Amino acid sequence: MADLKLQFACGSYDRTEPLHDGSVQPEGIDLDVVTIDDPRELFDRMMARDEFDLAEMSSAEHFAMTSRNESPFIALPVFTSRCFRHSFMCVNANAGIKTPKDLEGKRIGVPLYSMSAAIWCRGLLRDDYGVDLSGVTWVEGSMDHPGSHGQPRQHALTKATRIETNVSARSLSELLASGEIDATIGALMPTNFGTDRNILRLFPDFRADERDYYIRTGVHPIMHLVVIRRKVYERAPWIAKSLFTAFGRAKRKALDRMFYTGAPKTMLPFLHAEVEETRAVFGDDPWPDGVAANRKTLDCAVRYMLEDGLIAKAPDLTKVFADVE
Template identity: 45%
Template sequence: MTRLPLTLACWNYDRTQALVDGRVRPDGIDLNVQMLEVEETFFRMLRHREFDVAEMSLSSYCVTLTRDDPPFIALPVFPSRLFRHSCIFVSAASGITRPEDLRGKRIGVPEYQMTAPVWIRGVLADEYGIDPADVTYVTGGEEQPGREEKLKLDLPERFRVERIGPDDTLSAMLADGRIDALHTARTPSTFYTRPDAVRRLFPDFPAVEQDYYRRTGIFPIMHAVVIRRDVYEANRWAARALYKAFEAAKALVEAELRVTASLRTMLPWQIAAVEEATALMGDDWWPYGVAANRTAIETFLRYHHAQGLSSRLLTVEELFAPECFEAFRI
């Protein structure tokens, strides 16, 4: 029987490794997996539709859904999740010591529509009353000059977004005090090279993030997996096959992380971390699927709309292939 050949682009996650090495094979599908940095995957998929299946920024995907002829449909598979309190950096020159001090400041973001800043702005609004329109955002390359938004945006006028200079980087501007803060996905290099000039807004971020989870039950989703819509429409069955395979690959890693005979990772206290995560978040602390993630997704969609990135409030049902909403039971 002929299997459907599909190209998948994603980063080299432990939870996708079994799809790369062949321990898990999607029913009826031959995967050609390309392990790429996420920024490259997003750029090539959003600009040129190069892959059949790809990891995708949740925010970028939502932006595409409100455009004519949306090019992708998502699976409720979330290869990247991260609490982002740790990713708010401030310039020592800014005088910022608490979240409320961000109001009225100039804040760098590599791209306004990036998922990490969407979560950060939303959390700051919900938790500390910082309206996203209360600050000025400056966009551009964090470490290399010239970065541009992957998608053209049409934001309401109340949001102030400016471009940095063609030779500037946000990392250097933060250390020099030319911007007051940075909302980002990657730790700026100047946090390490100029520690007296750049610091985290929340130095004890694990405690802050754990408290946030206890109160909200939200483990923020950064990326989903999307299928090019033309591929999906021609092979509707493939959505469920891929979803099952991603679930199986994740289950293998979850089991391996609990092995105490030898460590699955180089983290010395891996077992303690697993036990801590389980105690706080339950046995499946990294869930796929819609039901277990509905609150997190609906919260993100609310943020996305409130920040001018989606012209209307999207629904969870619009995001995902319907074949993945129901599970087969014996």
């Protein structure tokens, strides 16, 4: 019997490249991998039409839809994107922001209030620094051009929140430089960071802060996961286990390549030092898959979404993820 043909869309990652080049193939599946490096474009295309059978997806969007019993997807506990977020918080040098508490009552730019990166930024500001965000005005818009950040599905929040749309002819990066907003958070750095002296990081020693955060909390923030269209999954539920196993094999090949101590595979002069520190902090698998191995991080993400008013109740993780473990 011929293998089942499925199309999978994701960014270009070391952990998925073996699926793309065919060196890892899921059992019983002929997987066509499509690369789309703009996450918002990918999410919008996956949501708008039946363009892909499975794809990388915002974890926050899938959690929110599942909590409302509206998700057309079931997820694999495979996390294509993770990122600590201290380094993505920037401030205007003249806004009087010296500490995280100084963000209270400010105007803060964010591509989307509901995006996973912003959820993690706000959560750590509350948890670690006691920042009261209730008086903040959030200004939504694209970081690198005028207008909106994609076309995500919008839902009413469960609590009063000041959110404005950037209707100016300038990007959030330009508004930050001019002082019309006081700070930015999210998944992207301002485009003029490093060239405009008015734009500074809130956490200058972010590497140490992020390392300390992980050591203290055991939380490695999850941005994206992999979703399967529910109608595809229901026709052939066996594909979830096959895909999960293949993603694990692909990640292992990428880790072996990264851990190789001969000629470096990337143009990072201090790659081996980075690898040694990563193994010292995270062990041999800095990117674990599965619900059990990530329960603390998943529970933290859900709590932050509740605190932000993005969901009214926690999603049932047995409905969020296919049973593959």
